[in-house]
Amino acid sequence: MIRHQLETFVCILLVLTVMLAWANPVWAQNTGAATPVNSSSATTKVIAVPVRIAPGDLLEISVFDVPELAQQVRVGADGTAQLALIGNTPLAGLTGQQAAETIARELHDRNFLVRPQVNVLIKESTSQGVSVVGEVQHPGIYQVTGPRTLLDVVSMAGGLTNVADTRITIKHRSATEDSVTITLKNDDAKTSLAMDVQVYPGDLVVVPRAGIVYVLGAVARPGGFVMQDSGKITLLQALAQAGSASTTAAANHAVLLRKAGDEYVTSQLHLARISRGQEQDVELHANDIVFIPNNRLKDALRNTESIASSIGAASIYAIVH
16 A cells, blocks of 8 residues: 555656756746847937047946956046056047057066956036027036036027927037937927937037018018927918908908029919919918018008098087087
8 A cells, every 4th residue: 555655656746847848948947047138129229329438528447357456536626547457558549449449558568467348337427518509598618517408408498499400410429420310399298208318518509590581561471480399491481470461451452472593583472372272372481471562452442441540530529518
């Protein structure tokens, strides 16, 4: 009886052992550690801007597997930094990678380490500021100690003016042709936050003036109107900002003046048909002039009514008094 129970126990133990051996690879695959996830498709590719070391910058230096050599040093006015074991080392003008290679070479040549692996991080860059020019409240140079977002820099400059274009260009100091243009949206915070980018010490932020279209003549509020919607505005949008055409306007005789070289080219606008949707709305360009003349007959009738009203009021005033 005991022998039979022992044989049964051994059989069960063997079966469990085989099951565990078979299930173990499956379990390993489901842990996530055995199968790395490729996240490149879920992230946006960012092109790193190499920032060069300048006098006054604070550097954080570390050496792999040698914690004793970890240090933070400030680059002096002469462009050198006092490093442990090495002493004064010229680092100004180098990128972080170049500085790391220079320090590693010195540690190797002086027989301190066989294969040093050095990392240099520019923790603070106090020697250069971000220049903000154009249509901001307070153009100038703003000192930053590291990367800041575009929205932060614009805020430091007091924000955009009323005639600022939302298409802002950033000129990076690292290269003569390395620049990027970002479009902010006044009416869409999510889009502006999504388009926010890093600005580095030494960069130039240029905020241009937005295009302006002019609506003149028989409208409620004649004047110039800023093209703030990414530099686009239509005829009906401009008329809406101008308070629409007045009751004495000759809508069928409106004209569009568009500059071509040194001259203006005139084209007729059928405002009534465009307003009713019978003709396609016209997209205006910067410096376009929309002129809506008065209807002489309507204007004469309005003036006659005004005169008659004035005479009537004067007569009543005279009778009463």
